[in-house]
Amino acid sequence: MTHPVRLQSKEAAALNEHCELISALLGGTKAMRAAGETYMPKWPGEDAEALKVRIAVATLFPAFGRTIEVLGAKPFSKPVTIGEDVPAKLVPWLEDVDRAGRNLHSFLSEIGQEALGYGFSGILVDYPPTRDKDGKPLYVTKADEQAAAVRPYFVQVHPKNILGWLTDKDGMSQLRLLESVDVEDGDYATKAIEQVRVLRRGSWETWRQVPNKPEEWVLHDSGSTTPLAKIPFVPVYGQRLGNMMARPPLLELAYANVEHWQSKSDQQNITHVARVPILFAKMLGENTQITVGAGSAVKGETPESDLKFVEHTGAAIEAGRKSLLDLEDRMRQAGAELLVIKPGNVTESQTLADNEQGACALQKVAENLEDAADQALQLMADWVGEQEGGHVTVFKDFGAATLAEASAELLLKTNQAGKLSDESLHEELQRRGIVKPDTDWATEKDRIDSQGPPPGAMEDVPPPAGKKPVKADPAQP
Structure with missing residues (x-):
């Protein structure tokens, strides 16, 4: 039986309902093949070996992943603007906001893509430990902490790593996160183990699995003093359904991409069959030997004898091809719908002036991300005693009229x-x-x-006397 600290709540399970589907599509052909019958059901009467071969040769048309990539990049086609109200103390930290090399622009870009794909992402504003396991301070003074570059930082939280949460009248009172940590494994190696982090207002715990006993978990570490009066977690919504509840904005596109995966496999199969003609023999006689080749002939024993190749007419192949093209067009439209501004407004300034009624769906995702970034900055400021965290601006003027x-x-x-x-x-x-x-x-x-090369492109360099022309692009023949 799973330990309660590791058990996923029904609310978290609902938040993660579509994660496996999205992960498979974003993982490409390899992940879809690994999913097996989950997204490639077996035909009636099809044996397991035939299905295995069919899955092994299937390839994914990456409509979902490509759409997430293109749409997710639009709010970040211009740099994230850091407001003048962001405290000077925080500004240098934003160049390495997650202490893993990502600046604020890159960090928010990946958060936005995750929210757009999965419908949800999260920002945990964490702080390195300042006490050891026995509760003794690791640093004597604040100057020591600053010298050791101890400061708050952002952590990207995938929805699959959220195990559960509790709320009361003041908001979130508990949050459980599944983590993977590396521990020593002998003298020269490490291994990854699961860890559950339990966050409460003003305190935290980490629980770890007992080696070789997957159902047993023990308290590994804890702390009871933090300067925050709230849990330092900020949700980022793709399509918000409620508090900590969301839906992938492009879920219907994901389903259509799975339909294309299946239909394309059918098309591959029928094309393979149609390419191989079937030899048909009629009343040749029981003792007739058949040898197929340019230097051989077959003689029938009766006037009704017949020998010919039977080939597919190709009508079903063409119908299948058109069906795939229609499906691809519907998928493009499903992605494009997020860019279409509601009638009335066409620019960001007009949208804001009209209380967002003219925003496209992708602009709303960008606004959610911008609000989440502001909240995360405020939590970062709270960690170090600053009154205000300030604001950032994410580019949002990219909607289309039709x-x-x-x-x-x-x-x-x-x-x-x-x-x-x-x-x-x-x-x-x-x-x-x-x-x-x-x-x-x-x-x-x-x-x-x-009309020649586009503006800004290099033209072919004229050759010196006696030399061959040099192309501007060496990759060109």
Whole structure:
């Protein structure tokens, strides 16, 4: 039986309901294959070996992961602005805000991507221990602490690491987090073990598993004095449903990506079958020997004898191909919807002036992240006795007026990443009414080729006498 400190509460389980699905999609082909039948169910009558082969050759169309990557980068296409009200004492710490090398911009970028993908992320504002296991101070004075660079820092908390929480009229009163810590394993190695951190107002505990006894946990360390009157944890929501409750904003896109994973496997299977013609023999006689090859012939024993290859007509293959293309287009639109501003406003200033009624969904995620960063800064200030933590600003003026405009931007990003051809991009822009319908791709390509390199690009360097031309890009043939 699981120890109560390690047991996940039903509320935390609800918060983590979609984590396995999201993790598999973000993990790419390897993770989806490892999930086996979870996302690739067995057909009626299909044997286990055939399913194993089908999964082993399947590849994931990374619509979900790519959309998270593109959309999550938009609020950070410009640097996070640190307000003038941020205390001077805190500003240098923001260059290494997690004590692992990430500055505030990079840290918030990864938090935002996590919230956008999983629907939830968290920022724990932690402080290094100042006492040993026996309760004795590690540092004699505050100057000693400063010399040792002891200061508050941010910790990124994945929703899967939240085991449970308790609340009262004053807010959160307890939070349990699952952690992995490295301990010595012999003279030259370490091993990772589970640890549960229990946070309460003004105190904390860490519990560890008893070696070789997975169901037994013991109190490893604790502290009873902190300068904070609250638990230093800030939730970051992708799509907020309530306190500590959230939903992935792109959940429907995730389901559609799984549908594409399954449908693409079906298409691979039927294409494989159709590529191999079946030899059909009719009334050749029981003793007829069949040898297939350019230098052989088969003689039938009756007038009705027949021998031919039977091939697939290809109709089902074409239908399957079109179905996949339609699904890919729906996935692009699902991602683009987060960029579409509600009717009435098109800029950040107009959005704020109209009480956010014109914000797109992605702007709201960025606003949630900005608010969370301000709260985390205040907790950092509380740790060191500063009155105010100040504010930061995250870029939010990136909404699109229409779904066609938003999806076109995603298509362009996909083309620039090398995942969509120029011709396909032209066709998709044409279908959205952005390019005139009577524009022919061959003609447009000739125009592009004749207009020369884009502004800012280096042209071919003219060769010295007797030398071959030198290309501006050595990778070009």
